[in-house]
Amino acid sequence: MNAHTPSRPRVAVHKFSSCDGCQLAFLNLGEDLLTLAARVDLVYFAEAGPLDADAEVDVAFVEGSVSTPEDLERIQRIRARSGVLVAIGACAVSGGIQGLRNGADSASWVAQIYDHPEAIASLEHSTPIATHVPVDFELWGCPVTSSQVLGVVNALLLGVSPCDNADKVCTECKRLGHSCVLVTRGIPCMGPVTRAGCGALCPGLGRDCYGCFGPAENANTHALSAQFARLGLDAQAIARRFQSINSQAPVFRQAAEKMRTAGDE
Amino acid sequence: MFNETEHTVFLPHDRLGALLAAIRAGGWQCVGPRVEQGTIVMAPLAEDEDLPRGVQAEQAPGQYRLGTDAKRRHFAWANGPQAIKPLIFAPQETLWRVARDADGRLAFETVMPDAPKLAVIGVRACDLAALALQDAHFLRKGRTDAHYGARRAQLFLVAVQCAVPASTCFCASTGDGPTPTVGYDLALAELDEGFVAVAGSAPGRAVLHALGLAEASPVQIAAAREQGDAAAAAQTRRLPGRDLREALMARLKHPQWDAVAERCLACGNCTAVCPTCFCHTEHDIPALDGASSRHEREWDSCFGETHGHLHGFNVRPDIRTRYRQWLTHKLAGWHDQFGRSGCVGCGRCIAWCPAGIDFTAEVAALTGASGGSGMEER
Numbered sequence: 001m002n003a004h005t006p007s008r009p010r011v012a013v014h015k016f017s018s019c020d021g022c023q024l025a026f027l028n029l030g031e032d033l034l035t036l037a038a039r040v041d042l043v044y045f046a047e048a049g050p051l052d053a054d055a056e057v058d059v060a061f062v063e064g065s066v067s068t069p070e071d072l073e074r075i076q077r078i079r080a081r082s083g084v085l086v087a088i089g090a091c092a093v094s095g096g097i098q099g100l101r102n103g104a105d106s107a108s109w110v111a112q113i114y115d116h117p118e119a120i121a122s123l124e125h126s127t128p129i130a131t132h133v134p135v136d137f138e139l140w141g142c143p144v145t146s147s148q149v150l151g152v153v154n155a156l157l158l159g160v161s162p163c164d165n166a167d168k169v170c171t172e173c174k175r176l177g178h179s180c181v182l183v184t185r186g187i188p189c190m191g192p193v194t195r196a197g198c199g200a201l202c203p204g205l206g207r208d209c210y211g212c213f214g215p216a217e218n219a220n221t222h223a224l225s226a227q228f229a230r231l232g233l234d235a236q237a238i239a240r241r242f243q244s245i246n247s248q249a250p251v252f253r254q255a256a257e258k259m260r261t262a263g264d265e
Numbered sequence: 266m267f268n269e270t271e272h273t274v275f276l277p278h279d280r281l282g283a284l285l286a287a288i289r290a291g292g293w294q295c296v297g298p299r300v301e302q303g304t305i306v307m308a309p310l311a312e313d314e315d316l317p318r319g320v321q322a323e324q325a326p327g328q329y330r331l332g333t334d335a336k337r338r339h340f341a342w343a344n345g346p347q348a349i350k351p352l353i354f355a356p357q358e359t360l361w362r363v364a365r366d367a368d369g370r371l372a373f374e375t376v377m378p379d380a381p382k383l384a385v386i387g388v389r390a391c392d393l394a395a396l397a398l399q400d401a402h403f404l405r406k407g408r409t410d411a412h413y414g415a416r417r418a419q420l421f422l423v424a425v426q427c428a429v430p431a432s433t434c435f436c437a438s439t440g441d442g443p444t445p446t447v448g449y450d451l452a453l454a455e456l457d458e459g460f461v462a463v464a465g466s467a468p469g470r471a472v473l474h475a476l477g478l479a480e481a482s483p484v485q486i487a488a489a490r491e492q493g494d495a496a497a498a499a500q501t502r503r504l505p506g507r508d509l510r511e512a513l514m515a516r517l518k519h520p521q522w523d524a525v526a527e528r529c530l531a532c533g534n535c536t537a538v539c540p541t542c543f544c545h546t547e548h549d550i551p552a553l554d555g556a557s558s559r560h561e562r563e564w565d566s567c568f569g570e571t572h573g574h575l576h577g578f579n580v581r582p583d584i585r586t587r588y589r590q591w592l593t594h595k596l597a598g599w600h601d602q603f604g605r606s607g608c609v610g611c612g613r614c615i616a617w618c619p620a621g622i623d624f625t626a627e628v629a630a631l632t633g634a635s636g637g638s639g640m641e642e643r
Contacts (some may be wrong), residue, residue, distance in 0.1 A: 035553045054551035112472065154551050165571045174537030175356035175564050179346060182331050182619045192532035192619050217570045218584055220530045223620050
């Protein structure tokens with residue numbers, strides 16, 4: 001696909017196991033959504049209207065993790081019918097908050113919560129899209145932002161590779177002139193290991209980053225854990241900092257396991 | 266300050282507002298200290314806004330807390346995370362735009378910033394030394410940065426002698442403070458009863474003249490000078506020399522680089538708060554309709570991935586090489602580029618490091634010199 005394609009590129013926005021929040025990155029575009037609709041042909045976007053789940057598309061945006069037997073089969077169908085597949089959001093790239101059940105006894109949870117547990121069909125693990133099919137580009141975030149989504153759409157329309165900013169949240173925080181909450185208040189901010197993209201939203205509101213954009217490149221979780229310990233957190237509390245939205249991202253999972261192990265000793 | 270030929274006047278505390286008014290009368294907007302988000306930030310000052318009094322900045326590796334100054338001085342805080350740098354080297358700005366016309370031709374347009382006349386109240390000697398280095402970089406002859414230059418030309422700088430250094434300060438060892446000696450329009454030294462003041466430029470002299478102040482007494486001048494000497498002597502951290510180029514370049518394989526890489530988060534906070542760091546990156550941000558695009562510049566850091574990215578590989582793939590790049594550029598490479606070290610001893614990289622890495626302790630460990638704070642490394 002490139003900018004000179006005579007017909008408008010066909011785009012689908014799919015949802016798997018998720019809260020639908022990342023799709024709002026499109027719906028919240030405002031006027032830009034109209035411009036987008038003029039530049040691309042939105043053939044499937046259940047939350048917005050168009051419904052042709054099996055259409056062949058140039059670009060498929062996929063929100064959510066693979067969490068049910070039905071998901072397993074549907075992602076294969078979508079991959080086969082899509083030119084470029086972009087996974088959007090924490091669920092799609094790391095398994096999401098529902099990934100916390102991986103390693104837990106989820107069957108017993110289901111039994112405790114539902115009157116008819118036999119009506120629940122869910123896989124033992126919640127897994128990212130890339131575990132099942134090749135993914136061309138991943139957008140981290142819980143949720144992803146409109147500017148991330150627009151950046152990818154623009155790049156694909158222009159025929160260039162999308163930019164991938166894997167720097168830490170701190171870079172955005174400092175550019176915006178926020179005062180460092182870890183340094184001034186000693187609260188356990190995850191910014192120094194977390195991928196930029198949110199615009200340092202939480203530190204800008206005076207609270208600590210909780211890592212919803214997943215691990216940044218060269219994330220030194222060991223050094224941050226050591227600093228959290230100096231700030232007074234015990235090993236279990238430190239582990240929980242890494243076991244949130246992106247608990248199954250390998251870098252965060254390993255950091256949490258290391259602290260759990262340390263806490264058990 | 267304290268040059269024999271200077272005309273030194275005395276500004277009572279209760280006339281500080283008159284000083285700001287005289288600066289405003291000269292056409293400058295005032296930016297100065299304000300207590301915000303648990304720190305001292307440089308913010309636009311409202312006309313009726315009083316400067317904070319009795320605030321101290323207690324700093325340690327990875328820690329910054331505001332405390333109280335019993336003497337209720339205006340400038341007992343050593344520094345905040347930023348001073349002059351973001352005001353002239355914008356953290357994020359558009360440099361130019363391009364638009365496609367009806368015939369498909371591209372039209373480029375430079376985007377220049379609004380650059381109002383700006384007076385910065387309360388900059389320190391280290392900030393002025395850093396500014397001179399930023400000027401050397403951005404205003405180099407034949408390669409002037411228009412955006413930086415436009416804002417730089419509008420600055421009116423009111424420097425203040427540091428009387429209460431933070432534990433992270435080491436400007437005495439770099440030769441850059443704590444008393445301002447050059448590069449200001451006005452310089453103040455705060456005593457219990459008011460300020461000893463001197464002008465360092467024609468606009469500064471005009472502002473002081475408009476206030477009609479009495480001369481400072483020899484006792485006041487002596488008190489201010491002694492206060493500066495005491496502030497220098499009170500600093501607990503130091504660098505082991507002003508030219509560490511040879512010492513560091515001979516130790517590129519030192520095991521200390523591995524040791525610091527264990528602790529370093531590669532978050533880039535040190536480079537963002539460093540008043541001399543000037544690295545930036547540029548992006549194109551096309552409009553969704555495909556008809557225009559803007560070219561944006563933003564602060565970058567040698568601790569980021571793309572900073573070391575060359576075609577096909579990354580020259581600094583790990584934290585060890587990135588920390589080494591930062592420290593050796595700052596203390597060695599700067600000598601080649603600018604004829605002096607790039608460190609002015611402000612200590613911001615120590616206080617604002619979320620992992621509490623002490624730059625002076627790392628240098629001491631690398632060079633085998635006694636340095637840092639003399640304390641055991643954490």
